Amino acid sequence: MLDSGSRIDGYILQSYLGSGSFAQVWKAHNDLGEEVALKIYHESAADDFNLLMEREYEEVMALRHPNIIVPSKYGFFGKSPYLICPLCDGNLNQLLNHRILDFKKNKKDIENVFTETELALILRDVSAGLEFLENRKVVHHDIKPSNILYKMDENMNIQCFISDFGASYFMKKTLVKGSNKEDFSNSGYGTYGLSLGYASPEVYKGKPQFASDVFSLGVTIFELATGDLPSKTSNLGLGYLLNHDGELPDITGSFKSKFKDIISRMLDKIPGNRPSASTLHSMSTSFIATGIWPEMSKISTKGDLVYKPYTLQINSNQSNTSSEHKYSFFNNLFSTKKNLYFLIAGVVVIISLLFLRNLKSNTKTLDDATIKEFLVKRKYDDYVKELEAIYKMHPDEKLRNNIGAIKSGIERYSEIRFNQQGIGIVEENGLFGIIDQEFKEVIKPEWRQIKVNSKLIFVKSINDLYGAFDLQGRLLLKPEYSKIILSDDASSLEAITKSGNHISKSIN
Structure with missing residues (x-):
């Protein structure tokens, strides 16, 4: 176990500076009083560390620059590899x-x-x-x-x-x-x-x-x-x-x-x-x-x-096959090659508009004026593939569980949409709820309609009554109002009952 006063190859540890996923960092000094940062790695890193150090050490030493910290020395303390680096604040x-x-x-x-x-x-x-x-x-x-x-x-x-x-x-x-x-x-x-x-x-x-x-x-x-x-x-x-x-x-x-x-x-x-x-x-x-x-x-x-x-x-x-192209939309407009680009771009735009129109007509509205949509269900297959690629390179139990939860969510929900705040709106059997980025339910799917802004989640019940949650899923107003209005400065709510009574609630 390392502590203050321990000696590592001519360096005496003075004080513990911190740690990361790979190593501990200590302030240390040599017999001349020169202070350095000593970074000592876990024993599990020793084999790869030793192989790469022997092969590439001189190349890294060549990366010397006034704004770059590179190790001045490396070695082993028992089975744990270490690096000596300049000391900073x-x-x-x-x-x-x-x-x-x-x-x-x-x-x-x-x-x-x-x-x-x-x-x-x-x-x-x-x-x-x-x-x-x-x-x-x-x-x-x-x-x-x-x-x-x-x-x-x-x-x-x-x-x-x-x-x-x-x-x-x-x-x-x-x-x-x-x-x-x-x-x-x-x-x-x-x-x-x-x-x-x-x-x-x-x-x-x-x-x-x-x-x-x-x-x-x-x-x-x-x-x-x-x-x-x-x-x-x-x-x-x-x-x-x-x-x-x-x-x-x-x-x-x-x-x-x-x-x-x-x-x-x-x-x-x-x-x-x-x-x-x-x-x-x-x-x-x-x-x-x-x-x-x-x-x-x-x-x-x-x-x-x-x-x-x-x-x-x-x-x-x-890529190896790509090359640099710079072209202006208004310079040389009548170039044959560029006309071809415009023709292709025009066809793509028209097809995209037709697709979006069809998608919109077949998607249940969630008040699109207040929801900035950037993820839909079909894109989650790519997301899962990316996470699985990361997991293969760097296995992690939490990441594996997240992948499983997302796969399960893709199968369970018929609609998945996220806004800029990371709030996910999902549909299950015609009812809407909220999930987070890891597909954990924040609000269960039991609402006829949901809309989200930067401060609140508004819900509409099967009985056409409105309520409000904060972005953490905490209920602010039960669904018993005919209308809910957010103040201009987003600091308070005004709710109106069916009988016309008003209630105000601060949300700060």
């Missing part, structure tokens, strides 16, 4: 949680947990590291707050460093070799070690590329800016939602509109539409110097998409 996840607790303690709104200048500094440092990695043909694959370490300088300015090139590279095999036209889906990358909450749409499809790290950084900046993930859950990420017609939620906080736009661009579903790490580094550096975010189109560099209306780029990193 902590990681951004720890700093975020500390600030959120402080905000709650002082009863402050959890907005602007980090200032725009701090976020620009973080963006500058991490994008500099990602630009270096891209030049070395390396995809990190696991950019998230807990894998970004920080130090505060003497002026309390934050300095950031990409980490986890011990665990991420050796334990998850995320070094991608070859040219930037290589098909990453054949690189052994897969979905092993996937952090679902931060993964890009293409990673969910098993096709990671350099732009995938930019997406993960975008999720990280969003979380640091707002105090929450854009998907509101770490179990199902924004990347998955975007693959199933989800939309990016609003970025709260008093940030400049251009900064919010940069975050949105980083989170674009299409990899080729995201700014490169080089562009992000240039933009954030400019803001730090001037206090003004430059126009993205003016700072675009080779390999970036210049953001103009009606421009499409097919990213060349997605």
